[in-house]
Amino acid sequence: MKSVLFADNDADFLDTRAEFLEMAGYNVVKALSPADVERCLQDIWSPLVIFDMRLVDDDDENDLSGLHLAKLDAGRAVAKIVLSGHLTHEIVRELLRQQRKGRLSLNVLAKQEGAEILVEAVNSAFAHDLHINWDLVIRWNDSHPLSFPHIASLIEPDIKGARLSDRAGELEDLFRRLFYEKSQITIDRLLWQRQGRVVVTVFSFAPDKPSESFVVVCGSSVQIMGEFDRVKNFAPLATDASIPSEATASVLGESAETTHFAAYILVGLPIETFQTFAELYHSNPKRESFQIAIDSLTSTFATWHRNQRVPPEREISERQLCREKVGLGESSSQLLETQVVTLCKELAAQGLDVVFDKEKISFQMGGDQLIHYQNPLLYLFDQMPKEEGTQCVNAPGILTSYNMLIAPDHRVWLTDFSDAGPAPMLWCFAALEAVIRFDLVESDDIRQIYQMELRLTNSSRIEQIDSQDADAPIRKALQIIQLIRRAAFATMDWKSSSYMQAMLFHSAGRIAAFRSGRYTRKELLPVFHALLALAMIYDRGLKAIGEGNLNTRDSASSGLQIEVANRVVSVEGKKVDLTPIEFKLVTYLYERNAQLCLRKDIFEHVWEEEKYDPSTNGGRLDTNMDRLRKKIELDPDSPRYLMVERSVGYRLVTNPNK
Secondary structure, three states, rough: OOEEEEEOOOOOHHHHHHHHHOOOOOOOOEOOOHHHHHHHHHHOOOEEEEEEEOOOOOOOOOOOHHHHOOOHHHOOOOOEEEEOOOOOHHHHHHHHHHHOOOOOOOOEEEEHHOOHHHHHHHHHHHHHHHOOOOEEEEOOOOOOOHHHHHHHHOOOOOOOOOHHHHHHHHHHHHHHHHHOOEEEEEEEEEEEEEEEEEEEEEEEOOOOOOOEEEEEEEEEEHHHHHHHHHHHHHHOOOOOOOOOOOOOOOOEEEEEEEEOOOEEEOOOOOOOOOEEEEHHHHOOOOHHHHHHHHHHHHHHHHHHHOOOOOOOOOOOHHHHHHHOOOOOEEEEEHHHHHHHHHHHHHHHHHOOOOEEEOOEEEEOOOOOEEEEEEEHHHHHOOOOOOOEEOOEEEEEOOOOOOOEEEOOOOOOEOOOOOOOOEOOOHHHHHHHHHHHHHHHHHOHHHHHHHHHHHHHOOOOOOOOOOOOOOHHHHHHHHHHHHHHHHHHHHHOOOOOOHHHHHHHHHHHHHHHOOOOOOOOOHHHHHHHHHHHHHHHHHHHHHHHHOOOOOOOOOOOOOOEEOOOOOOOOEEEEEEEEEHHHHHHHHHHOOOOOOOEEEHHHHHHHHHHHHHOOOOHHHHHHHHHHHHHHHHHHHOOOOOOEEEEEEEEEEOOOOOOOO
C-alpha cells in the first residue's frame, strides 16, 4: 500500500484529512509535532510527506517549523506537500528555493482548500512526482533465491519484524525508482556483500528495446551516495581514448535514493558470461589465463593512477596513509593489541597456538617447532622522525576474490569503489597479492602456510619467488604472486620496502577487521595466516631491509655471479650447486654475457673431443641446458637469465635488470 506521512498539530484536522486519504487507498502515518516527523523520517519510509507550516503554534506568525522540516536532509528523497492557512510571499519564495535544491517536487496548498483538493494533490504526486515506477514487474532468478527482505537484512542486520517489512518495501521502491524507464527487471544473483553494501546483477527490459544487464550497488543512503561521488571524482572516464584495450573502465549509470537507502548502476560489465576471480582461481586454468587477468588489472590500475584529478591535500607519510587505508587511526594501537590477544584465544580453541606479548609473538607450527618473531605492532604505529611524505596515486578501492569479475577473454572488471581515492603507489598490487595469499591459497596445513611465508618473505629479490619444489597446494599461489610482483616491478619505480610495507598493512587490516565470535578452524585459518604474515613480513622483511640484510633491486649481489677460481656460481646472492658439465656451460656463456652463442660452439667447447652433430648429440646439449636453467632460474617457465634461440643457440644475461 502507498504510504503517506501526514503531520499537523491540530489533531482533529489531522484525523479528518487522514480519513479521506485512507478512503482513497493510502496508508497514513500521523505525526503531531516536528519531533514526531523527524522520528518517523528516521524510522519508516514514506515517499510523500504532508505537513503544516506551523507545527507548534497556529497563532504564532514566527512559527516556521514546517519550513525547517522542508530543509531536513532526511527528507531530501521524498516529495512534500506543505499546508498553510497563512501563506505569505516570503514563505512561498523560500519554499520554491527549497524545491530547487531538492530532488523531488514540493507543492503548497492552503488548508482552506478542502479535503478533495488534498486527495487530488496526493494522487498527482504519486502519479507524476515521486519518480517511482509503480507498474514495473520485478522478477527473481529461482536458481539464486533473493528477496527484498533478505537484501534489507544484509544491509541492516539488526532490523527485525515490522521495521524489516518497512525497509523491504522501501528497497522495492528504490528499485522502482532506479529502473523508472523499464517495464520489467529480473534481479539475477547476489554478487557480493560487505559492510552494509550489497551488489546484485540485474537484467532489465523495455518495450521495443533489447534487454540490458547491469551491476547494481545498494546500501545505506549516506554510504552509497558518498561512494557514487568518489567514483565520479576519481575514476578514469570509460570514454578516454588513452585507456589501453586490455584495461577496463565501468560506466556509471543512474543513481536513486530513498530515505534510508541508495543505489547506483554500473554499465558495460560482462554479466551474462562472467566468473569471479575466486572461481577462476579454483577452476585451475592455465598459467596464461592468470597472466592475461593480471595484465588487465595492471592496465586498469595504471588508468586510475594516471587520473590525477585531486592533488594531495596534506603532507602525509607512506606509513600514515597505509594506516588510514586499513582503518587504523593514531589511537588504534591499544585496540589492535587487544584484538590480537582476543584472536590468540580464539585460535587456541581451534588448536592454532599463538602466544603474544609486548616483545614477541610465537607460533606453534606442529610437533616441537616453535617459532618466534619480534612484535610487529609497534612498527605499525611508530612515526619515524625522518619519514618522508609519500607519492599518492588514485586507486579504485577494495579488491576481494568476489568483487573482481572475469570476462571470457580474462579481462578483469572491478565493482567495489567504496574506498576509491588516494593510496600509496603499490597499494593495488599488494591488495591483489593479499587476495591470493590469504583468501585463495588451497591449503589448511599450517606447516605449508609457514613454508609459503618463508618463500614470500625470504627472497633476496622479492619479485622472484622460488616455487620449484613447493608443495602443490601452495605452488599455484606462489606462482601467481610472482606474476603480480613482476607486474608491479615492470609498471612502477618501486622499492622492496614500500611493497613489503603495503603487504604488512594489508595483513594488519585483516586482523583489525576480525570480530570475536564462534568460528571453525577453517574460518580462522585466513586470520591466523594474516597474523603469521604480519610477523614474518616485519621480522624477515622490513626489519632486515633496515639492517641492510635483505638485498634490494640495486644490491651488488643481484644477478648471476661466478667466481671461476673457486668454482662458485651464485644467483641473487644464493649459491647454486652445479655439475662439472653445467659449470663449463654457464662459464662459457658468462664470459660472453648477453651474446648469442651458437649451439656448435657451445657443444665443442664443453665436449672438446667431439664434433657437434644435431642428429646424434644435439639432444645432449638441450638436456644439460634444461637442467642448468632449472637450477639458476627461480621460474624456469619464465626465464630471466638463460635464453634460447631455437635451433640457433643460447644467450646468458647476467643482470636482467640492467
